[in-house]
Amino acid sequence: MTNTHALPVFRQIVDDLKRQIADGQLTEHAALPSERVIAELHAVSRMTARRALEAVEAEGLAYSKRRQGRFVSPKRLMYDVGSMANFVAGAAAQGIEIEMELLESTTIQASGTLVETLSAAHGTKLYQNTRLIRSKGHSIFVETETVIAERCAALWPGPDNVDLQRQRYSPLGHTAEIVIRMCALEPDPARLLGAMPYQAGIEQEQLSRDESGAPICFSHQIWRGEMAQFSATAIISR
Amino acid sequence: MTNTHALPVFRQIVDDLKRQIADGQLTEHAALPSERVIAELHAVSRMTARRALEAVEAEGLAYSKRRQGRFVSPKRLMYDVGSMANFVAGAAAQGIEIEMELLESTTIQASGTLVETLSAAHGTKLYQNTRLIRSKGHSIFVETETVIAERCAALWPGPDNVDLQRQRYSPLGHTAEIVIRMCALEPDPARLLGAMPYQAGIEQEQLSRDESGAPICFSHQIWRGEMAQFSATAIISR
DNA sequence: TGTGATCTCTGGTATATACCAAGATGAATC
DNA sequence: GATTCATCTTGGTATATACCAGAGATCACA
Missing domain, CATH: 1.10.10.10 (Winged helix-like DNA-binding domain superfamily/Winged helix DNA-binding domain)
Structure with a gap:
């Protein structure tokens, strides 16, 4: 032709x-x-x-x-990052069921960039969980969450807790700094998401803080880009 | 091989x-x-x-x-969508100069989806501007902004105003609903951005409202995905 | 009935080749 | 010095071909 x-x-x-x-x-x-x-x-x-x-x-x-x-591809899901951390609740309100699979749950010690990000001393006890979030069997995003153990003992009983998978999505902290950017899916998350390696996706980082401004939890999410749609409400401070 | x-x-x-x-x-x-x-x-x-x-x-x-x-590609720029509409100011604070080119400026009448989005009656007078934003000669995003003329006469003197290009970036409105998603760059914006048609990019929509909650301005931005990085601060309301 | 071999279809990788249109460059010319 | 023009290089499109490995269905056989 x-x-x-x-x-x-x-x-x-x-x-x-x-x-x-x-x-x-x-x-x-x-x-x-x-x-x-x-x-x-x-x-x-x-x-x-x-x-x-x-x-x-x-x-x-x-x-x-x-x-x-x-x-x-299935239709996009909306994620309100403004009210944050309630993606699951928000999805439920839209009548969308979400499945969460806990891929890994470990206890580690703070090192490298986590020390700075979480303002935690070297060797501080951290819980780290990796989850895969699906809707109707279709993978949406992978989340790796790192929590400072001592700062949320009451809220979050630790990796052995049965209700662990839901826990994260009830508000943890009072504010969160969020960054969203486009990225290429690395082979590992791509495999988990059932996507081609290096295709475009969305990367999201959330740093949650408590009332005093101390970091509690750092979450790194990798989304299938075509599944994501992020909303927020901005307030003009003046 | x-x-x-x-x-x-x-x-x-x-x-x-x-x-x-x-x-x-x-x-x-x-x-x-x-x-x-x-x-x-x-x-x-x-x-x-x-x-x-x-x-x-x-x-x-x-x-x-x-x-x-x-x-x-040059390095990413950060855009704080939480404090909104001050991308230019934010960039200046980072020591990054931004150039804006006004591509088109017209007066139109509300129709189609704009009627619903802006809660404006059919035929309402609207100002519409299309701008290309660059940094060091490298295109970053294209913005099409639609403003309800009568609701911001004081703030915004209209398309004839000389300082038009800066105007938008001084706070207009009190709150803004923002949606960010990954998209494929259509041929037109791709050409403006110097990108390949249909490559992945970021689409952002902002609906600004005044104190009473009435829509003032709808802005549609198309970003080179690899140039974008969006930050926000979430507040856990409970 | 159940199990294992086989066969088909799929996307993924890789090569070799051909042509196009336009930017960059430099030589020849005015 | 400015202009014109041919040439080289570039990415973009398109074809034809070949092989691989695994998922799924099918079929023969125990």
Whole structure:
């Protein structure tokens, strides 16, 4: 297929696929045509079909499962970072069920950048938990949370607690500094999220403080970018 | 070059380039080796070299200029969305100069989704401005701002005002609802930003309200994702 | 019925090749 | 010194081909 001065062929295929998704012909988690099928359908080489599918994926409209196919991404979830730390509660209010899986729970000693971030002395006892958050079986983000043990003994009984997975999402602290940025998904979190390594995602860091301003908890979240949508309310201080 | 069970070849090239950037061998805005040079250097086909460079680009570590080459991306800028609307002031405090270019300034009448968003009657007079924000000649984001004329006559003299470009960045309103999400850059903003169409970026919407809660201004910003970093402070209300 | 081998389909990697259009450059010319 | 023009380089598009490894279905056999 030759082409002069018009839209690139692979771009036309992208538009076709996007239209099908928008139209509802392809619904959430439905399989997209495979590379080979698209190649035949549009009479292009497989590489061109592949470029088109990769573009749709890069836009966050689809995700791929190795050796299985590409599928339509589910809709975005809203996360109100302003009222913070209640992503789960907020999701519940929207009628969205969230599943949390505790991947790892350890007790470590403060070192490296954590010392500065948490204003904790070297060797301070810290609880560290890694969780994978899903909705309807679809991975949304991975969270690694580091808590200063002594500063929240009452609020948080420690890694042995059964209700651990919910605990984090009841308010811990009084204020939180949040940073959000785009990032490339490293292989490890990408695997957990079922995403391609190094595809674009969202990284979020939260540092929670208590009434006195002392850090309690540092949380690092890695989101599938196309799943995330962050809201906040700003107040013009003057 | 054959390869079994190790890292894919193009990934190794990516790591090599990333190392050079991290080491400082390649500094901000320095040209990366071209596709053909990398192909020769690593003894791979041009397509493989290309994949590597595209991957580096997708990670936000480089940007490409058509027919000129690929260059190392500058460092991220921080934007405090919590205190809002003072991105320029914030940047100044960091010693970063920001340039604003007014691309378009029109007076329109409320219609479509703007009617709902701004709670304005159909046909209400609106000022609409599109600006491109740069730092050191490097495009960062495009903003389209829609202001209800009558609700801010005093604060904002209208599109004829000379100081227009600064005006917006002095607090307008008392609160703002902000939404941040990852997106694919549409061809138009991509061109303005000097980015590839459909690469991943950040989309931000701000709805400013006055003391009474009435909407004043709706702002839609499209950021080069690798340039953005958004911070906020959350308060746990309980 | 259950189990294991096989076969098909999938995306992922890699090469070699070809052409295009426009920026950069420098030589020849005015 | 300024202008024109050819050349080289660049990224972008597109094809054809080849192989790999694993998920899923199927089918033969115990």
